[in-house]
Amino acid sequence: MPANSLQSQSQPESQSESPSPPSPYLLEMRGITKQFPGVLANDRVDFNVKAGEVHTLLGENGAGKSTLMNVLYGLHQPDEGEVRMNGEQLSISSPSDAIARGIGMVHQHFMLVPTLTVTENVALGLKSDRRPLTDLPTVEKRITELSQAYGLQVDPNAYVWQLAVGERQRVEILKALYREVSLLVLDEPTAVLTPQEVEELIAVLRQLATDGRGLVFISHKLHEVMSVSDRITVLRDGHVSGETTPAETSREQLAQMMVGRPVKLVPDKPEVDVGEVKLVIKDLEVEGDRGNLAVNGISLEVLAGEIFGLAGVSGNGQRELAQAIAGLREAKSGTVSIDGTDVTNAHPSSVRKAGLSYVPEERMRDGVVSGFSVSENMMLLSRRESEFARFGFMRFGAIKEHSSNLVDRFAVKTPNIDTPTRNLSGGNIQKLILARELSSSPKVILAAQPTRGVDIGAAEYINEQLAKQKANGCATLLVSEDLDEVLALADRIGVIYEGRLMDVIDAKTATPHQLGLLMAGVAKAA
Amino acid sequence: MTEIRQRLLRNAIGPMVPLTAVLLALIIGAFMVLAFGGDPIEGYRAMFSGAFGGWDELSETTLRATPLLLVGVGICIAFRSSVINIGGEGQIIAGALLCTTIVLVLPDLPRPVLLPLALLGGAVGGAFWGWMPGMLKAYAAVNEILSTIMLNIVAGYLMQFLLLGPMKDRQSEELGDIAQTERLSENAKLPTLLEGTQFNLGIVVAVLAAIVGFVLLWRTSLGFEMRAVGGNQIAAQYAGMRVKRNIVLALTFSGMMSGLAGAVLVLSSTAHRLSVESGPSGFTQLAGFNGIVAALFGALHPLWTIPASFLFGGLLVGAFALQRAVQVATPLVVALSGLVVVFVVSSESIVTRAREWAERVSQIAKGGSSSGNEPSTPLGATDPGSPRAPDSASEPESTQTPETSSETIVT
Numbered sequence: 001m002p003a004n005s006l007q008s009q010s011q012p013e014s015q016s017e018s019p020s021p022p023s024p025y026l027l028e029m030r031g032i033t034k035q036f037p038g039v040l041a042n043d044r045v046d047f048n049v050k051a052g053e054v055h056t057l058l059g060e061n062g063a064g065k066s067t068l069m070n071v072l073y074g075l076h077q078p079d080e081g082e083v084r085m086n087g088e089q090l091s092i093s094s095p096s097d098a099i100a101r102g103i104g105m106v107h108q109h110f111m112l113v114p115t116l117t118v119t120e121n122v123a124l125g126l127k128s129d130r131r132p133l134t135d136l137p138t139v140e141k142r143i144t145e146l147s148q149a150y151g152l153q154v155d156p157n158a159y160v161w162q163l164a165v166g167e168r169q170r171v172e173i174l175k176a177l178y179r180e181v182s183l184l185v186l187d188e189p190t191a192v193l194t195p196q197e198v199e200e201l202i203a204v205l206r207q208l209a210t211d212g213r214g215l216v217f218i219s220h221k222l223h224e225v226m227s228v229s230d231r232i233t234v235l236r237d238g239h240v241s242g243e244t245t246p247a248e249t250s251r252e253q254l255a256q257m258m259v260g261r262p263v264k265l266v267p268d269k270p271e272v273d274v275g276e277v278k279l280v281i282k283d284l285e286v287e288g289d290r291g292n293l294a295v296n297g298i299s300l301e302v303l304a305g306e307i308f309g310l311a312g313v314s315g316n317g318q319r320e321l322a323q324a325i326a327g328l329r330e331a332k333s334g335t336v337s338i339d340g341t342d343v344t345n346a347h348p349s350s351v352r353k354a355g356l357s358y359v360p361e362e363r364m365r366d367g368v369v370s371g372f373s374v375s376e377n378m379m380l381l382s383r384r385e386s387e388f389a390r391f392g393f394m395r396f397g398a399i400k401e402h403s404s405n406l407v408d409r410f411a412v413k414t415p416n417i418d419t420p421t422r423n424l425s426g427g428n429i430q431k432l433i434l435a436r437e438l439s440s441s442p443k444v445i446l447a448a449q450p451t452r453g454v455d456i457g458a459a460e461y462i463n464e465q466l467a468k469q470k471a472n473g474c475a476t477l478l479v480s481e482d483l484d485e486v487l488a489l490a491d492r493i494g495v496i497y498e499g500r501l502m503d504v505i506d507a508k509t510a511t512p513h514q515l516g517l518l519m520a521g522v523a524k525a526a
Numbered sequence: 527m528t529e530i531r532q533r534l535l536r537n538a539i540g541p542m543v544p545l546t547a548v549l550l551a552l553i554i555g556a557f558m559v560l561a562f563g564g565d566p567i568e569g570y571r572a573m574f575s576g577a578f579g580g581w582d583e584l585s586e587t588t589l590r591a592t593p594l595l596l597v598g599v600g601i602c603i604a605f606r607s608s609v610i611n612i613g614g615e616g617q618i619i620a621g622a623l624l625c626t627t628i629v630l631v632l633p634d635l636p637r638p639v640l641l642p643l644a645l646l647g648g649a650v651g652g653a654f655w656g657w658m659p660g661m662l663k664a665y666a667a668v669n670e671i672l673s674t675i676m677l678n679i680v681a682g683y684l685m686q687f688l689l690l691g692p693m694k695d696r697q698s699e700e701l702g703d704i705a706q707t708e709r710l711s712e713n714a715k716l717p718t719l720l721e722g723t724q725f726n727l728g729i730v731v732a733v734l735a736a737i738v739g740f741v742l743l744w745r746t747s748l749g750f751e752m753r754a755v756g757g758n759q760i761a762a763q764y765a766g767m768r769v770k771r772n773i774v775l776a777l778t779f780s781g782m783m784s785g786l787a788g789a790v791l792v793l794s795s796t797a798h799r800l801s802v803e804s805g806p807s808g809f810t811q812l813a814g815f816n817g818i819v820a821a822l823f824g825a826l827h828p829l830w831t832i833p834a835s836f837l838f839g840g841l842l843v844g845a846f847a848l849q850r851a852v853q854v855a856t857p858l859v860v861a862l863s864g865l866v867v868v869f870v871v872s873s874e875s876i877v878t879r880a881r882e883w884a885e886r887v888s889q890i891a892k893g894g895s896s897s898g899n900e901p902s903t904p905l906g907a908t909d910p911g912s913p914r915a916p917d918s919a920s921e922p923e924s925t926q927t928p929e930t931s932s933e934t935i936v937t
């Protein structure tokens with residue numbers, strides 16, 4: 001009797017066609033409960049997926065989405081509840097069990113080995129036919145077939161460290177497809193993608209579903225959710241707060257279901273009088289990882305009280321530009337100055353001292369020490385400030401107060417400030433970094449994709465904070481691929497393409513169409 | 527209430543892990559003793575009383591534990607900064623050499639001046655021997671595991687050379703080529719703490735060093751930076767930390783502690799001189815390697831390393847009593863301490879495995895009956911204050927933990 005413990009989500013086709021229990025569902029998770037120290041991450045969650053559908057999991061940062069999927073994938077053991085595939089109860093105690101049952105997963109934080117090639121990564125953990133030798137040519141051939149079949153372009157012989165994030169994700173998907181999964185989980189796959197890549201991915205997902213696979217999709221971007229999903233389940237504080245379909249709902253309604261209050265989806269843009277020049281970049285040239293000229297002669301200025309949006313498809317030199325500004329990558333020629341101080345090729349500590357705050361794009365790798373507590377990560381910048389350290393000794397009273405304060409103000413969801421940061425959900429780590437960077441009274445903020453991966457409530461708050469810093473006379477360089485975000489926040493928008501600044505436009509007159517053309521490298525019409 | 531109990535339990539897990547490991551090693555050791563025709567019960571009784579059975583035994587154990595503790599504290603500092611220092615042996619020797627030189631040159635200084643000066647010399651010598659691989663790693667990308675091992679060898683030969691040459695004992699020249707210095711000035715002798723025993727100031731120095739190590743790592747901005755660099759170099763750099771300088775500092779501090787151990791070894795030796803009759807390791811007692819085990823035993827926490835050093839020191843001392851009591855071959859004793867090392871070093875992963883297994887069993891049990899709830903105790907959680915190795919166990923794909931890398935080297 002499969003259906004009785006489920007919620008009444010009666011679907012017309014669920015009337016049994018054949019006698020005994022061929023379940024209508026590919027996957028059923030029932031009453032999943034998972035307790036972490038201080039957090040009930042999943043509270044009797046029921047979740048199911050049919051073959052051939054894309055089922056979206058939606059919820060705030062820390063709502064328990066990744067936890068639920070990690071239970072499915074055998075990375076966590078649930079305290080209660082059961083998992084069934086095709087009606088058969090499973091006990092999944094490790095990812096290899098999950099893979100053997102046809103469950104694949106693309107994680108929020110990728111799990112590839114950077115020093116191996118694409119083919120080697122895909123082959124990793126598989127039994128080769130020529131054991132104990134490897135059989136990479138066969139693997140490579142199959143990868144090529146799969147990538148052609150689904151339009152997942154990637155060079156099988158490239159090393160993973162050479163790949164852009166979008167390509168890495170394709171490798172993750174190929175890895176799962178190679179293992180012939182019938183259920184594929186994608187945990188925030190679009191958070192790292194360019195708008196074009198998102199469209200391509202959505203097409204791939206639809207095709208995978210049409211081929212009869214079940215897909216679980218996690219995202220914070222409501223328009224993607226609306227366009228890709230067959231069904232949507234909303235999680236809130238660990239429990240299911242509702243289930244719906246795109247046809248029955250709207251973005252506003254989804255936001256309300258997630259956060260529990262109405263959310264402003266488009267931020268206010270305060271009018272601020274601009275002041276003097278705070279960030280000057282002049283004829284900057286920077287080499288990329290592969291020795292190419294990733295930044296090819298960029299000059300720009302950002303004024304106090306201004307947000308300069310740098311739009312562009314990722315991989316066009318944004319990362320190298322940001323790193324060069326922050327002193328993390330050598331500038332081949334040209335200059336960078338912050339608040340009047342020349343910081344070209346200065347040590348990161350000097351750049352910080354000159355007044356730079358930096359929200360890096362790859363936060364897990366670049367933004368936090370995952371083994372440190374929340375409070376320790378909050379102190380990463382101000383570790384030597386007289387407020388928090390005296391005669392070289394840290395002042396724990398002040399540190400504790402400051403960290404708790406930031407955790408409250410930025411709504412970082414954590415059991416307490418001593419929790420190891422790696423136990424936080426992805427979006428909450430992002431909030432932690434923003435709290436740290438924005439609270440250090442910067443003169444220049446360099447923010448790469450600041451709202452990527454955070455829920456809409458938090459995005460609203462971050463946008464407010466950026467606006468507030470702007471009002472305080474801070475100069476902000478906002479690097480983003482999200483045109484909506486750039487248009488909503490920035491005062492001027494520059495478009496970067498192949499390491500060059502295509503054009504700089506006043507945000508009041510810019511249109512998405514115009515920006516889109518520039519981002520694709522089509523020169524200005526005028 | 528339960529909150530507190532869970533907390534206590536969680537904190538108790540830390541030290542329980544290596545203790546269980548020792549127990550396991552001893553059980554296997556018992557079978558080995560049996561196989562050699564000895565009585566393990568009698569052997570272990572002898573071992574225990576040989577290590578902790580009386581004042582003499584206790585002071586012997588303390589003497590043994592002192593260099594282990596000093597080296598161990600240095601290891602905590604290095605490993606917490608993700609620098610693998612295998613150079614304890616060389617750093618001990620470098621410290622001992624500089625300390626001895628100072629005492630030989632200035633034998634007539636009054637004790638309150640000479641003694642601190644000699645200890646300082648040891649610290650500086652060791653620090654220098656740690657600074658070199660630190661610089662090599664930071665500025666020339668030379669793997670510190672290799673360079674520290676190489677420098678052990680360099681230090682060993684340097685000591686032989688000096689003790690047979692410039693620092694050689696002139697008085698006993700007619701006895702032939704004995705690599706030793708003359709007897710050192712009485713003013714440089716570490717004072718005994720308890721009349722009639724061998725307890726000396728060395729252990730006080732070592733315990734103080736452990737406290738300093740703890741304060742450095744967890745109470746100062748510098749230690750914070752070092753741990754940040756150890757935890758995630760890239761993030762540390764992004765946050766504006768000077769990664770290279772921190773690496774050099776970590777190895778320098780680490781070497782300094784070992785150098786101090788070298789000074790203590792010289793200044794508390796019964797012959798009161800630096801001598802290498804049976805090779806360099808005869809002088810160091812292999813504390814440069816065994817200190818690593820003590821530190822791992824103490825979960826890379828300087829304060830836990832104090833009891834860990836005593837236990838491990840006791841084990842080393844007691845093993846010889848065991849050998850005498852049950853008349854087994856000497857290699858067995860070496861094998862026994864080797865077993866302990868292997869178990870301690872791999873205990874982390876054994877425990878993780880056991881925990882997973884237990885979870886699975888309880889899962890199956892639960893699946894059978896009704897919801898036998900009560901959320902499984904969060905043993906996996908590591909309290910940040912509680913001493914645990916950085917980033918190990920709980921992360922399945924953690925690339926390189928100090929444990930694994932030292933496993934192959936400590937033999």
Ligand SMILES: Nc1ncnc2c1ncn2[C@@H]1O[C@H](COP(=O)(O)OP(=O)(O)OP(=O)(O)O)[C@@H](O)[C@H]1O
Pocket residue numbers: 036037039040041059060061062063064065066067068108413414415422423424425426427428453
């Ligand atoms: N290993 C862990 N140990 C302790 N707590 C954890 C652990 N993993 C997750 N948590 C906690 O469980 C809660 C749910 O986390 P989860 O990662 O599932 O959130 P999420 O919905 O995926 O959020 P995000 O959108 O930010 O990725 C969070 O409060 C988090 O701090």
Ligand SMILES: [Mg+2]
Pocket residue numbers: 065066067108187425426427
């Ligand atoms: Mg998540």
